[in-house]
Amino acid sequence: MADPILQAHGVTAGYVPDLPILRDVSLAVPPAQITLIIGPNGAGKSTLIKAIAGLLPVSAGQITFQGSDITGLRTDQLTAHGIAYVPQTDNIFRSLTIRQNLDLALRRAGVDAPARLAGVFDQFPALAAKQRDKAGALSGGQRQFLAIAMALATAPQLILMDEPSAGLSPKAAQEVLEHARMLTGQGVSILLVEQNVNQALRLADHCYILAEGRNQIDGPAADLRDNKVVGEIYLGNRRVGAT
Amino acid sequence: MIGVFSYLVFFATTASILAIAVLGLNLQWGNTGLFNGGVVAFFGAGAYGTLILGGTAQAGHLGGFGLFYPLALLGGMAAAGLMAWIVGLLTLRLRHDYLAIATFGVAVAFENLMRNAEWLAGGAKGVRGFERPLRAALGDGFIYNLFFFVVVLLILIATYMFLERLVASPFGRLLRAIREDEEAARSLGKNPARIRLMAFVTGSVILGLAGGLYGTFYAFVSPQDVLPTLTFQIWAMLIVGGAGNNRGAIFGAFLIWGAWTLSGWALSRFAPVDVQLYTGSVQFILIGSVIVGMLMWRPQGFLPERLVVSQRGKPQQMQQGE
Numbered sequence: 001m002a003d004p005i006l007q008a009h010g011v012t013a014g015y016v017p018d019l020p021i022l023r024d025v026s027l028a029v030p031p032a033q034i035t036l037i038i039g040p041n042g043a044g045k046s047t048l049i050k051a052i053a054g055l056l057p058v059s060a061g062q063i064t065f066q067g068s069d070i071t072g073l074r075t076d077q078l079t080a081h082g083i084a085y086v087p088q089t090d091n092i093f094r095s096l097t098i099r100q101n102l103d104l105a106l107r108r109a110g111v112d113a114p115a116r117l118a119g120v121f122d123q124f125p126a127l128a129a130k131q132r133d134k135a136g137a138l139s140g141g142q143r144q145f146l147a148i149a150m151a152l153a154t155a156p157q158l159i160l161m162d163e164p165s166a167g168l169s170p171k172a173a174q175e176v177l178e179h180a181r182m183l184t185g186q187g188v189s190i191l192l193v194e195q196n197v198n199q200a201l202r203l204a205d206h207c208y209i210l211a212e213g214r215n216q217i218d219g220p221a222a223d224l225r226d227n228k229v230v231g232e233i234y235l236g237n238r239r240v241g242a243t
Numbered sequence: 244m245i246g247v248f249s250y251l252v253f254f255a256t257t258a259s260i261l262a263i264a265v266l267g268l269n270l271q272w273g274n275t276g277l278f279n280g281g282v283v284a285f286f287g288a289g290a291y292g293t294l295i296l297g298g299t300a301q302a303g304h305l306g307g308f309g310l311f312y313p314l315a316l317l318g319g320m321a322a323a324g325l326m327a328w329i330v331g332l333l334t335l336r337l338r339h340d341y342l343a344i345a346t347f348g349v350a351v352a353f354e355n356l357m358r359n360a361e362w363l364a365g366g367a368k369g370v371r372g373f374e375r376p377l378r379a380a381l382g383d384g385f386i387y388n389l390f391f392f393v394v395v396l397l398i399l400i401a402t403y404m405f406l407e408r409l410v411a412s413p414f415g416r417l418l419r420a421i422r423e424d425e426e427a428a429r430s431l432g433k434n435p436a437r438i439r440l441m442a443f444v445t446g447s448v449i450l451g452l453a454g455g456l457y458g459t460f461y462a463f464v465s466p467q468d469v470l471p472t473l474t475f476q477i478w479a480m481l482i483v484g485g486a487g488n489n490r491g492a493i494f495g496a497f498l499i500w501g502a503w504t505l506s507g508w509a510l511s512r513f514a515p516v517d518v519q520l521y522t523g524s525v526q527f528i529l530i531g532s533v534i535v536g537m538l539m540w541r542p543q544g545f546l547p548e549r550l551v552v553s554q555r556g557k558p559q560q561m562q563q564g565e
Binding site: 053076079080086093094096105151154 | 428548
């Protein structure tokens with residue numbers, strides 16, 4: 001197995017000092033794979049991805065990316081390392097056009113900008129057709145695609161996605177998650193937090209289950225999907241009438 | 244007839260100076276979302292800076308540098324920018340409401356400093372001894388006022404063109420992006436704190452430019468010129484004209500200054516004598532009512548922010564509530 005592109009070792013983090021949500025959490029993200037984080041509400045999934053993304057202070061532990069310590073770096077500094085973050089909501093600029101949203105992401109691309117923009121429009125032809133429309137006029141699914149397209153425009157090696165299917169129709173959610181799968185074929189690694197567990201487990205390679213801010217179980221996504229105990233405890237597969 | 248024309252020149256000069264100040268606030272609030280509640284402090288820094296640097300020596304307070312006028316004006320702008328940089332480093336991480344409170348506090352502190360530090364700026368008596376540029380050649384009358392109006396108008400047009408180019412540039416889009424969602428901007432590799440500071444300082448330098456011109460026009464500045472009232476007037480001009488739209492900012496300045504002077508004239512002429520004592524207070528109530536009324540019924544102002552669809556595309560108006 002290839003060396004992980006991202007590793008977290010014993011990470012403790014939270015929104016308020018001395019009140020950690022995450023306690024001693026560790027994970028590893030292999031290259032060009034989808035690594036999924038799931039767990040019940042309040043498990044610390046979004047807290048973990050925000051701590052990795054530099055949006056929350058890490059009070060203990062270490063985060064490394066391609067062997068370099070990135071603990072405590074700001075989100076804007078992580079972009080320069082090849083890490084993109086797609087927030088759960090409010091991840092596009094509604095008053096700007098689609099093209100202007102992408103131009104913002106391409107601002108540091110220099111001479112690569114036209115090629116990157118062309119690559120993004122190849123992947124998202126619907127965005128190319130509407131590039132002069134206001135981003136706020138897009139549907140929920142299209143907004144997520146724009147957010148992902150903006151992340152891709154920064155030429156990342158790793159994308160951190162915080163519940164990209166939140167608030168979407170089942171069909172749109174499926175399309176967004178399948179697109180995430182497609183990105184791994186281009187060599188991009190994905191760390192994905194999802195509530196849409198069954199769909200995400202079908203697409204992910206590896207999965208970590210968090211509960212109460214700690215690691216509980218991890219393993220290949222296919223194994224966890226078929227694991228009866230995991231299904232009953234964490235995936236809501238308990239049969240009616242079972243005790 | 245010449246009296247009316249002379250007054251119109253005087254009115255237009257003051258309104259144009261205020262329009263430059265509103266353009267500075269528009270960069271901060273309309274384009275970047277920075278709630279500067281201490282507008283008058285940066286305006287005042289420009290006025291005091293210009294007069295201290297460009298004035299003749301006066302007993303009892305700092306001054307007498309007698310700099311060439313454009314250098315004095317640039318010095319006043321730099322004083323406003325330096326103050327904004329220090330204030331910005333300390334306050335720009337605050338949320339809108341706390342930023343407004345903090346900057347309002349800065350303005351109150353500035354006024355108190357100017358009122359009490361006689362060694363610095365003459366205290367309550369203000370800064371005197373400033374010779375208006377080219378006064379020797381043009382005198383003090385109508386010709387000078389007309390000349391100064393043309394100068395102010397040219398500076399207003401230059402400021403407007405600079406800001407229009409800035410807003411249409413990638414940096415301008417970045418400002419709007421940060422105004423809309425800082426977290427999303429950070430996720431794209433932007434550093435909102437640095438960019439907010441740049442916008443705050445640039446807007447304050449423009450406020451300082453307006454203050455410098457104001458001080459030059461009257462050849463005098465005192466703590467009475469940097470009262471919080473001016474902050475509210477400039478805010479009213481922006482809200483009424485249309486935050487986020489530079490034309491709206493200029494339109495608002497002329498409209499509100501016109502309403503202010505007209506209401507003062509009407510109250511002094513038509514109100515009962517015992518009510519005229521309260522003319523100033525009535526005007527403040529009018530300004531407050533205009534701000535509240537506009538925020539309730541037309542929060543986007545008379546000339547709302549325009550969205551530039553593309554460099555080749557036609558602009559379209561933003562929808563209300565966005």
